[in-house]
Amino acid sequence: MLSRTADHLFWMARYMERAENTARMLDINYQTSLLPQSADRAEQGWRGMLGISELTGAYQQRHGKIDARHVMDFMVHDETHASSIVSCLRAARENARAVRGSITTELWETTNQTWLEFNRMLRQLNFERDPSAVFEWVKFRSHLSRGVTVGTMLQDESLHFIRIGTFLERADNTARLLDVKFHALAGDYFGREQTNEAPEVDFYHWSAILRSVSGFEIYRKVYRNVIVPEKVAELLILRPDMPRSLASCMNGVVDNLRLVANQQSADTQRRAGRLRSDLEFGRIDEILATGMHAYLTHFLDRVNDIGAGISRDFLVPA
Amino acid sequence: MKASFDEMNSASGVRPHYKVFRRWLDEQPVASMRARRDEAELVFRRVGITFAVYGTKDEDGAGTERLIPFDVIPRIIPKHEWQQLEAGLRQRVHALNRFVHDVYHRQEIVRAGVVPQEQVLKNAQFRPEMVGVDVPGGVYSHIAGIDIVRAANPDGSGTYYVLEDNLRVPSGVSYMLENRKMTMRLFPELFTLHRVAPVAHYPDLLLESLRAVAPAGVNEPSVVVLTPGMYNSAYFEHAFLAQQMGVELVEGKDLFVKDGFVYMRTTQGPHRVDVIYRRVDDDFLDPQAFRPHSTLGCAGLLDVYRHGNITLANAIGTGVADDKSIYPYVPKMIEFYLAEKPLLQNVPTYLCRDDKDLRYVLGHLPDLVVKEVHGAGGYGMLVGPAATRVEVEAFRAQLVANPANYIAQPTLALSTCPTYVESGIAPRHIDLRPFVLSGKTVQMVPGGLTRVALKEGSLVVNSSQGGGTKDTWVLEV
Numbered sequence: 045m046l047s048r049t050a051d052h053l054f055w056m057a058r059y060m061e062r063a064e065n066t067a068r069m070l071d072i073n074y075q076t077s078l079l080p081q082s083a084d085r086a087e088q089g090w091r092g093m094l095g096i097s098e099l100t101g102a103y104q105q106r107h108g109k110i111d112a113r114h115v116m117d118f119m120v121h122d123e124t125h126a127s128s129i130v131s132c133l134r135a136a137r138e139n140a141r142a143v144r145g146s147i148t149t150e151l152w153e154t155t156n157q158t159w160l161e162f163n164r165m166l167r168q169l170n171f172e173r174d175p176s177a178v179f180e181w182v183k184f185r186s187h188l189s190r191g192v193t194v195g196t197m198l199q200d201e202s203l204h205f206i207r208i209g210t211f212l213e214r215a216d217n218t219a220r221l222l223d224v225k226f227h228a229l230a231g232d233y234f235g236r237e238q239t240n241e242a243p244e245v246d247f248y249h250w251s252a253i254l255r256s257v258s259g260f261e262i263y264r265k266v267y268r269n270v271i272v273p274e275k276v277a278e279l280l281i282l283r284p285d286m287p288r289s290l291a292s293c294m295n296g297v298v299d300n301l302r303l304v305a306n307q308q309s310a311d312t313q314r315r316a317g318r319l320r321s322d323l324e325f326g327r328i329d330e331i332l333a334t335g336m337h338a339y340l341t342h343f344l345d346r347v348n349d350i351g352a353g354i355s356r357d358f359l360v361p362a
Numbered sequence: 363m364k365a366s367f368d369e370m371n372s373a374s375g376v377r378p379h380y381k382v383f384r385r386w387l388d389e390q391p392v393a394s395m396r397a398r399r400d401e402a403e404l405v406f407r408r409v410g411i412t413f414a415v416y417g418t419k420d421e422d423g424a425g426t427e428r429l430i431p432f433d434v435i436p437r438i439i440p441k442h443e444w445q446q447l448e449a450g451l452r453q454r455v456h457a458l459n460r461f462v463h464d465v466y467h468r469q470e471i472v473r474a475g476v477v478p479q480e481q482v483l484k485n486a487q488f489r490p491e492m493v494g495v496d497v498p499g500g501v502y503s504h505i506a507g508i509d510i511v512r513a514a515n516p517d518g519s520g521t522y523y524v525l526e527d528n529l530r531v532p533s534g535v536s537y538m539l540e541n542r543k544m545t546m547r548l549f550p551e552l553f554t555l556h557r558v559a560p561v562a563h564y565p566d567l568l569l570e571s572l573r574a575v576a577p578a579g580v581n582e583p584s585v586v587v588l589t590p591g592m593y594n595s596a597y598f599e600h601a602f603l604a605q606q607m608g609v610e611l612v613e614g615k616d617l618f619v620k621d622g623f624v625y626m627r628t629t630q631g632p633h634r635v636d637v638i639y640r641r642v643d644d645d646f647l648d649p650q651a652f653r654p655h656s657t658l659g660c661a662g663l664l665d666v667y668r669h670g671n672i673t674l675a676n677a678i679g680t681g682v683a684d685d686k687s688i689y690p691y692v693p694k695m696i697e698f699y700l701a702e703k704p705l706l707q708n709v710p711t712y713l714c715r716d717d718k719d720l721r722y723v724l725g726h727l728p729d730l731v732v733k734e735v736h737g738a739g740g741y742g743m744l745v746g747p748a749a750t751r752v753e754v755e756a757f758r759a760q761l762v763a764n765p766a767n768y769i770a771q772p773t774l775a776l777s778t779c780p781t782y783v784e785s786g787i788a789p790r791h792i793d794l795r796p797f798v799l800s801g802k803t804v805q806m807v808p809g810g811l812t813r814v815a816l817k818e819g820s821l822v823v824n825s826s827q828g829g830g831t832k833d834t835w836v837l838e839v
């Protein structure tokens with residue numbers, strides 16, 4: 045297939061996934077903000093949200109003080125930056141439109157409809173009335189587009205590049221989420237430590253992370269235990285059966301990459317395979333000994349590097 | 363203005379080929395028709411059947427995309443009329459292809475004094491690069507869109523005229539196909555009441571035509587559609603046709619020339635291309651040969667083309683035959699190349715470059731339609747009867763300044779067809795663009811795209827100027 049087509053498909057999938065993850069994180073922050081908590085704590089949540097998307101600077105330039113309403117507005121319908129949900133949905137739709145001949149009619153129409161509907165919802169002020177419903181809707185549309193993709197696309201390169209985009213973006217987003225949330229507690233997280241906060245604050249913090257990746261019930265099912273940060277980290281980093289974990293995402297990347305391999309992609313495949321192996325054979329106590337922040341920063345660098353390799357090998361060849 | 367020919371109603375009642383439809387229409391509750399029209403609009407928007415208009419933003423914030431209004435009342439053509447049209451179209455396109463070949467070879471028609479030499483050689487659309495180049499099968503205009511109108515005669519009957527030949531990159535065929543899909547979706551019962559000739563196989567015929575003109579020796583040609591990109595006004599159509607044919611939709615930057623062949627960049631490395639259905643104008647095809655700053659084409663393409671290692675559809679230089687100053691000679695071309703009488707009539711045309719004609723035109727401006735020779739899309743024209751005095755005088759000044767740039771024709775009262783408008787159903791002027799494919803043979807699907815001028819009394823059907831479209835039926839019985 046055309047390199048440009050693969051490029052559009054890859055980014056179409058990434059933007060849709062990014063929109064979903066942003067909606068997930070905003071929703072959890074919003075839900076958490078409804079719980080009784082200190083103003084500091086609340087602000088920390090929103091600050092973290094901006095940090096995940098590397099938007100703290102841009103936000104402060106625009107709004108200055110950090111508060112829930114403004115951060116949500118900024119992340120949902122501010123068109124001046126590329127990470128808001130509205131910008132992601134537009135980018136997904138523009139990429140789809142550029143290759144509408146290479147995706148199924150159903151997938152194009154789903155993507156186009158998502159964009160049109162989202163704009164209608166913003167116009168009708170649905171978001172002001174009920175933010176959660178809008179977040180829920182974005183998540184649902186992303187599920188739908190993924191379902192339509194898998195359910196209608198021929199299993200050829202087009203599909204593989206879409207899947208690579210989805211998994212790579214998800215790996216990136218989950219890692220950022222973990223980084224910010226572990227960072228939020230204490231400078232760097234090196235395993236169980238003494239905190240001065242009441243245990244129930246911890247519970248809400250960690251369960252919020254789990255919920256943001258649809259992992260709360262999974263955690264209970266897998267560990268049948270109280271919620272402790274080590275296990276949250278293990279679930280979201282190393283468990284290959286947890287669909288939004290780093291391990292699971294990298295499995296998806298490696299498997300799909302193998303299906304599209306070409307003459308120059310060996311090194312990118314090697315790097316991706318090595319990252320997968322590190323996750324497959326890694327242990328959470330080792331990761332915590334390194335420090336979560338250091339570990340995740342390194343992980344993000346490697347994901348970024350794989351993304352650049354894919355781009356060079358397949359999408360925008362010289 | 364003269365009375366128009368109405369496609370549905372004659373002085374003595376509903377025409378026979380509309381009788382069944384009319385009866386059905388009269389039975390439809392107003393509310394249900396309105397609901398179906400809304401449904402059509404919704405579907406067109408979801409499917410993204412849009413065209414781009416620069417510098418505007420629509421209510422969905424989708425930037426520059428607009429829907430072309432679709433009218434639910436079809437334009438119906440009886441079988442015997444289509445048979446005559448089809449024969450005339452075949453003949454005309456055949457002669458036009460012969461003409462382009464001749465222009466770039468021995469110029470027999472010029473030698474014979476049928477077409478003045480300067481009309482050919484001084485034509486801005488004449489491409490000296492094409493002289494002596496042989497194209498596969500001698501086919502230049504693989505896809506031709508011939509614009510046809512019907513005007514009323516004094517006795518109340520109507521006559522079809524060719525208004526314009528589009529031999530470069532005619533567009534609109536996707537609307538023909540989507541309109542039919544829409545009518546079948548909205549009113550399936552109509553298709554049990556009528557035997558409507560299908561059109562959905564157009565992409566198949568197109569692919570067959572394109573494969574048939576591959577460079578010699580290529581057995582399994584790799585065909586692509588070349589688009590200027592997603593911001594082009596006809597992008598939807600480019601993507602649609604590529605998808606329907608199952609071929610790649612490429613942009614200039616996807617192509618490159620190496621060792622005398624054209625390749626596209628794929629995820630598995632370079633892949634050779636044999637036939638390009640290009641939806642990019644000549645000027646932008648090759649920055650080395652034409653406009654140097656064009657990023658829409660592929661550097662070195664012309665060279666490969668001249669060596670016969672790539673086929674372009676349509677060929678470079680076809681504009682020399684669809685220019686409005688060449689148009690008046692088409693009937694003579696038919697006689698010259700085919701030794702046949704033209705089956706389709708031209709609209710009588712005055713060439714303003716000719717002194718005698720110019721004098722006549724200047725004396726009758728309020729009665730005439732004056733068009734730019736190279737104009738398209740309904741721009742740069744004067745519709746005398748609809749223009750104000752000030753507009754006429756302003757145009758007169760332009761015309762006198764550069765007469766060779768204009769032709770003039772009597773105002774034809776284009777036929778009308780009942781159409782849904784704000785106030786209900788009312789007659790609106792229409793035209794017809796059948797699409798004629800030339801490969802190994804000349805082929806077409808029955809009908810074409812009917813465009814309708816939605817403004818009352820307007821004769822301008824172009825979508826960029828408020829025109830809409832209708833489904834076009836050719837009845838099989």
